[in-house]
Amino acid sequence: MSGFCKLNTTADHTNDWNTPYPSSPSIVTGLSGTSFTRDMNGLIQDSDIPGIITKLQTQGIIPAVPTQSNTSSSDLETFLKKDMELVDGIKAEYCYYNERYVWAINQLFGSLIGPSGQGYTSVSTASQATIQKYLGASVQLNQKLNDITKVCKGISASRASSIQGLGTRVNQLNAQLDKTSASLTSQQKILTSGKDNTILYKEMERYSQQKNRYSNNMLMLYSFLNITALGLLFYVYRSSSSE
Amino acid sequence: MGNNLSGTTDAINLFQQIATSQSLTSQNLQDLQTYVQQAQQNLFNDVTGKKDAAIQNAYGELKANTNALHGINYYAKRNEQLNSIQNDIVETAQKQATAVQSDSNLAKRQNEINEWEAQNKQDTLFVYSQLLIILSTTVILAYLMSIGILSSYVFYCVVLALVLVFIFTIVNRAQYTRSIRDRRFWNKRRFPTDTTPLNTNICLNATSESGITVTTNTDMSGNSF
Numbered sequence: 515m516s517g518f519c520k521l522n523t524t525a526d527h528t529n530d531w532n533t534p535y536p537s538s539p540s541i542v543t544g545l546s547g548t549s550f551t552r553d554m555n556g557l558i559q560d561s562d563i564p565g566i567i568t569k570l571q572t573q574g575i576i577p578a579v580p581t582q583s584n585t586s587s588s589d590l591e592t593f594l595k596k597d598m599e600l601v602d603g604i605k606a607e608y609c610y611y612n613e614r615y616v617w618a619i620n621q622l623f624g625s626l627i628g629p630s631g632q633g634y635t636s637v638s639t640a641s642q643a644t645i646q647k648y649l650g651a652s653v654q655l656n657q658k659l660n661d662i663t664k665v666c667k668g669i670s671a672s673r674a675s676s677i678q679g680l681g682t683r684v685n686q687l688n689a690q691l692d693k694t695s696a697s698l699t700s701q702q703k704i705l706t707s708g709k710d711n712t713i714l715y716k717e718m719e720r721y722s723q724q725k726n727r728y729s730n731n732m733l734m735l736y737s738f739l740n741i742t743a744l745g746l747l748f749y750v751y752r753s754s755s756s757e
Numbered sequence: 758m759g760n761n762l763s764g765t766t767d768a769i770n771l772f773q774q775i776a777t778s779q780s781l782t783s784q785n786l787q788d789l790q791t792y793v794q795q796a797q798q799n800l801f802n803d804v805t806g807k808k809d810a811a812i813q814n815a816y817g818e819l820k821a822n823t824n825a826l827h828g829i830n831y832y833a834k835r836n837e838q839l840n841s842i843q844n845d846i847v848e849t850a851q852k853q854a855t856a857v858q859s860d861s862n863l864a865k866r867q868n869e870i871n872e873w874e875a876q877n878k879q880d881t882l883f884v885y886s887q888l889l890i891i892l893s894t895t896v897i898l899a900y901l902m903s904i905g906i907l908s909s910y911v912f913y914c915v916v917l918a919l920v921l922v923f924i925f926t927i928v929n930r931a932q933y934t935r936s937i938r939d940r941r942f943w944n945k946r947r948f949p950t951d952t953t954p955l956n957t958n959i960c961l962n963a964t965s966e967s968g969i970t971v972t973t974n975t976d977m978s979g980n981s982f
Contacts (some may be wrong), residue, residue, distance in 0.1 A: 517809050518816070579826065590834055594827050601823050608812060616805065623797045659808060666815040673822035680829045687836035694843040701850035701901035710858035714862035722871030736885035743892035750896055754903035 519609035527617045528576040531651050539575040541665050542607065542658050547573070555724055563668035576600060576669060590655055600669075608712050615655035620649035703757045869941060876943035880930060887926060891919045 534543060548569045551564035558566070570576045577596035579591060625644045895916055901907040939945035 515883045522939070532819060550933055558946070580830070582878050585829055585834075590830060594830070597823060597827065599871060601820060605816060608816075614809075619801060623801060627793050627797060636971060642764070656808075659812070663812050663815050666819050670815065670819040670822045673826050675821065680826070680833055684833050685828060687840060690837060691843065694840065694847055697847050698843065698850060701847060701854055704854045705850065705857060707859055708831060708854060709975060711859040712864060714859055715861055719864045719868040719871060721869050722875060724937065725875040726871055728880065729875050729882065732882050733878060733885065736882060736889060737919050739889050740885060740892060743889055743896060747892055747896045754899065755783065 516634050521613055521616055523616075525613065525617065531614045531618060531655070536611050537603065537606065539603045540607055541570070541575065541604060542589050542611070544570045544575040545665070546663055551625050553642075556654045557660055558664045563664065566665060566670050567672050569725075570665070579673075581676075581679065603751075604662065604666055604669075608659065611655055611658045611662070615652065615659055617656055618648055618651040653660050657684075793935050873941070877934075880907065881933075884927060887923060891923055894919060 534540070545566065548566055550566055551559050553559055567576060571578050577593050577600065578592050622645065625641065625648055628641075895953045898907055898912050898915055902909055937946055939947050
């Protein structure tokens with residue numbers, strides 16, 4: 515069993531084999547408040563797993579996957595942190611019960627083969643009681659381990675469907691990004707050509723302003739000439755009248 | 758999962774029976790002990806090995822799916838942020854484009870106004886130059902009249918003609934600028950527009966009386982013909 519859990523083979527769990535896992539999150543503790551059915555082998559029915567997952571999410575043992583598009587970064591970080599805690603917690607809880615299970619199994623085998631390791635020719639009442647005690651402990655602990663494994667698979671399946679849903683959202687976001695990028699490109703074109711036109715029109719406006727100034731100067735000149743001509747006319751008229 | 762509770766109990770019962778029968782039949786107790794311990798170890802390894810494989814599989818899957826979920830969550834969040842940034846940039850670019858467009862339109866319109874004003878001044882200049890010519894001619898004719906070369910009758914006729922031409926020029930230009938000239942472009946002319954829609958029923962009535970079949974079509978502007 516060294517593959518998954520590190521076992522302390524010398525530990526004695528005589529007094530604490532039945533102690534629930536003390537830390538949280540705890541799958542077994544969460545299951546104790548949930549109603550479900552078991553099959554003839556004592557395993558949780560597959561049809562009950564989704565309901566159990568939902569119940570555990572409500573209890574806060576399994577963090578709910580954020581699905582809304584306006585989830586803040588801090589909420590996402592909180593979810594990810596709690597998710598990692600759940601994954602590590604599942605392993606820790608499994609190993610906790612697994613150590614007790616291995617102890618119980620060893621005690622059971624030991625009680626079966628006897629102190630000499632040669633088995634019994636006949637089993638006394640006391641020995642039978644001991645065997646039953648360790649058998650009961652093994653069955654209980656085995657059930658807990660199976661429950662944790664089943665829930666683990668259920669969470670994994672739930673995650674897989676969440677990934678599919680998120681994948682759709684990511685595709686939508688990608689499409690939006692492409693659209694916005696195209697819009698940016700067209701805006702850039704408008705800006706570039708627009709700026710050229712603006713420069714042209716501004717130059718044209720400057721030229722027309724200059725033309726206006728020249729016209730003003732010409733108007734002033736002609737006004738002066740007209741006044742001079744009028745004055746001359748008046749002078750000629752006065753001269754001819756005085757004669 | 759391979760951890761059948763009843764199967765485990767059966768295996769334990771069988772083991773117990775084997776151990777018991779072996780102890781009855783075997784003469785070498787040392788061999789029996791070795792055999793029993795070996796059987797115990799094998800059974801233990803079998804039971805715990807299957808459990809280990811099951812949890813490794815389930816937990817491995819859970820870790821893989823969890824990592825994938827976390828990755829895709831980050832990906833989605835990044836895309837959302839990128840989208841938001843891009844939208845901001847598009848908004849800014851749109852504002853800039855609108856400003857550039859507005860500047861361009863303003864400059865264009867100001868240019869049109871300046872051109873109209875310049876042309877108006879040119880027209881005024883024409884009137885001023887005409888006045889100058891008339892005044893200069895009048896001065897010369899007045900001098901000639903004063904020295905006796907030109908008679909006063911001729912002088913007044915010429916001056917009257919010139920004044921009439923001048924008045925006519927002013928009235929004509931003012932009236933043209935007020936009613937006919939385009940308000941936006943100096944060199945353009947305004948034409949009266951008739952917005953009354955054509956009455957096509959007259960044509961339909963006429964053709965139906967003559968017995969000819971007419972089909973009515975409508976163009977993009979909604980006019981029927």
